[in-house]
Amino acid sequence: QVQLVESGGGLVQAGGSLRLSCAGSTIFSINTMGWYRQAPGKQRELVATITRGGNTNYAESVKGRVAISRDNAKNTVYPQMNSLTPEDTAVYYCYVQIRRMDYWGQGTQVTVSS
Numbered sequence: 001q002v003q004l005v006e007s008g009g010g011l012v013q014a015g016g017s018l019r020l021s022c023a024g025s026t027i028f029s030i031n032t033m034g035w036y037r038q039a040p041g042k043q044r045e046l047v048a049t050i051t052r053g054g055n056t057n058y059a060e061s062v063k064g065r066v067a068i069s070r071d072n073a074k075n076t077v078y079p080q081m082n083s084l085t086p087e088d089t090a091v092y093y094c095y096v097q098i099r100r101m102d103y104w105g106q107g108t109q110v111t112v113s114s
């Protein structure tokens with residue numbers, strides 16, 4: 001029903017920046033798009049989400065360091081992540097909500113070296 005293509009993960013030094021992207025392929029209108037992350041031994045947690053209307057929600061741990069945006073015409077969401085620390089190391093998962101159903105990407109690794 002929906003395919004999510006993620007890109008932008010990789011290795012970055014502490015203090016650096018990364019821009020992830022996730023493109024959703026679907027015939028339906030996507031309500032909420034965003035990103036979650038899961039570090040080794042920890043539960044998956046919110047990074048940031050954005051609704052079709054532009055309302056955003058950020059985890060406290062990333063406020064002021066992450067800016068999420070989306071292109072509704074392309075069904076694509078872009079979190080710009082700045083001032084990264086080793087604590088941001090995790091697998092990052094794209095998330096979309098369509099008709100109250102949740103869909104997840106396969107995940108992309110982000111590693112921040114100290």
